[in-house]
Amino acid sequence: MSKVNTSTRPEARLAKGFRDIEAAELRGLNDMTGKIREVYERYGFEALETPAIEYTDALGKFLPDQDRPNAGVFSFQDEDEQWMSLRYDLTAPLARYVAQNFQFLPKPFRRYAFGNVYRNEKPGPGRFRQFMQFDADTVGAEGVAADAEMCMLAADTLEALGVKRGDYVIKVSSRKLLDGLLSAAGLDGEENAGRRLTVLRAVDKLDRLGIEGVSQLLGKGRKDESGDFTKGADLTPAQTMEVIGFLERPIASNTDNPAFKSGVEDLLKLKEICAAAGYDENRIRLDQTVVRGLEYYTGPVFEAELTFEVKDDDGRPVRFGSVGGGGRYDDLVARFTGEKVPATGFSIGVSRLQAALSLIGDKKAKALGPVVVLVMDKGEIATYQKMTQALRNAGVRAEMYLGSSGMKAQMKYADKRNSPCVIIQGSDERAKGEVTIKDLIEGAKAAAAIKDNKEWKEARPAQFSVSEANLIQEVHKLIKRHEA
CATH class of the missing domain: 3.40.50.800 (Anticodon-binding domain)
Incomplete structure (x- = not known):
């Protein structure tokens, strides 16, 4: 009997940044997505499934200027030498679907979708290149009532999954406020694009670093406990004070320019609608520090955050923070049609939320087998x-x-x-x-x-x-x- 040449055997190994999901976790995942689907359908959303692969140019903001478009996405060429990519999120495929079928769809068009998305990014602890999202979107509704409904949907979904009131908050801001802030700080113009991004990233770290840490990142930079240095936005003291004042003032007082005023009006109306429906500020709260999706959000932005703290298997405190978010993106469909189509949506990071839910209360026993x-x-x-x-x-x-x-x-x-x-x-x-x-x-x-x-x-x-x-x-x- 001849021996198999071991040098030709492939090594049994996982692709970097991916993971196998076994039966017990899959059962929990199916139960979780079923509860999310029930809430979404109660709000009148209908299911839509789009392919995991799209033409790369349909992904828009993730298409880099290079011969092989693989920064952020997994890409390849088909037999016609057209670039195709695994979907980065579920929103870009929706925009393509709406543009392709616009004349046949009811307006507004309300759909939900769930499935794996793929990121060609450096993996790390708890950060994978494939993970599941569950989205709901309303396309064709211009008023802030559609944004308010997304915030209420987010709250109801978390409660349906067993997160108690007081253990979560839906934080809401507006891209208009952020645009007004950057304008007031003198950061308009293409030459300041990089500094604007650095400023917004600093604002996004307020919960973790506090005012002092954010101030350092707005200035020359910040050295953390390990000694690593993060270069700052290099703002002047006056510019830094403008940003810090924005963070410390109540939202209603941020009305110094037209962008602020429009954003504040939207948010106060959203708060009024939510309050009338029974969602007080302990569940849905205005918070100007929310920074999301700078590439395409155009109005209100929101983030679902878990506020409870638990201990991991080693007894260390864990706070999961954001498990979902969304906002208004009125320009995404226009990439295909040339016409503005208002849209707003909310997305749950299912994998991250499932990990958080597994730590609520007592550890659940392993699911029974057959x-x-x-x-x-x-x-x-x-x-x-x-x-x-x-x-x-x-x-x-x-x-x-x-x-x-x-x-x-x-x-x-x-x-x-x-x-x-x-x-x-x-x-x-x-x-x-x-x-x-x-x-x-x-x-x-x-x-x-x-x-x-x-x-x-x-x-x-x-x-x-x-x-x-x-x-x-x-x-x-x-x-x-x-x-x-």
Whole structure:
């Protein structure tokens, strides 16, 4: 027999920045997306699925000026030598869809979508190149009422997922306020584009660094605890005071120029609409420090932030902060049509929110696996399969052991599957018309509590016999007990 050349074997490894998601997490993910979908549909949004791949020029703001457009996106050429990319978010595909089907759509057009998006960026702890988003967007509604509705949708979604009031806040600002700030600070013009971005990034760090840290980033720069230096925007003291004053004054007083005034009017109207619907400032709050999507947001911007603090597995405090956001983007569809089409939307970072929800309250037990019917007699496989199918038909997750190993290995298999119980029927049980149910969860608890193995064997914990006719009823009772 010839040997396989090991040098030609591929190495089993994950692509950098990606991860495998196993059954327990997937079940939680499906439950979570189901609850989000229920809220979105209650608001009147309809589902839409767009492809994971778009022509690269449709992504607009992420298309770099180079031969291979791979900065931020994963790109390749098709057989016609046209550049295509994996979608970076769910909004750009929506803009393309609306532009392509505009004459046939109801106005406003309200859709929700969820799916994986892809970022060709440097991965890091908790930062992956593939992750799931769940969006809702209203296209064709110009008034601030549509923005207010997105904020209410965000609040209702978090509560539907088990986040209590007081443990989250939807923070709202406006791109108009930020534009007014930059203008007042004398940062207009193309020559100041880089400094404007540095200023807004500094504003975005207020929660983490405080006024002093932001002031340093507005000036020459800031050195952190590790000694690393971040270059600042190099603003003058007067410019720095203008920005700091913006952060410290109430929003209503930021009315020194037309951009401020228009933004403030929008936000006060949004607050009025939300308050009338029962959403006070503990749930939806005006906050001028919100900085999002500078490339395309044109009006109100909002961020869903978790405010509770929990401990990780090592006992260290963790605060998750932002788990979603959105805003008004009135110019995105115009890239395709040349005509302004008002739009606003909200997006949940499903993967990040799922990680946060897993830390609320007590750690949840691992999800139960299927009931396993053991094969004690290979000549009776048809009987065991009939039993397995009867459990399935009664709504019980069940499988017959399909390997070739003996009882000990079958029990180990059921343990690895986190099965609530196994079903055993040897020749003696079959002759009596009975089956034995072994409760693996209670059995494990009893085994851990009993040091004497002989005592454990004599007690035969969590193992009992029932008639074949009562099998389904008893399995239902056992599962219900463990899920309670």
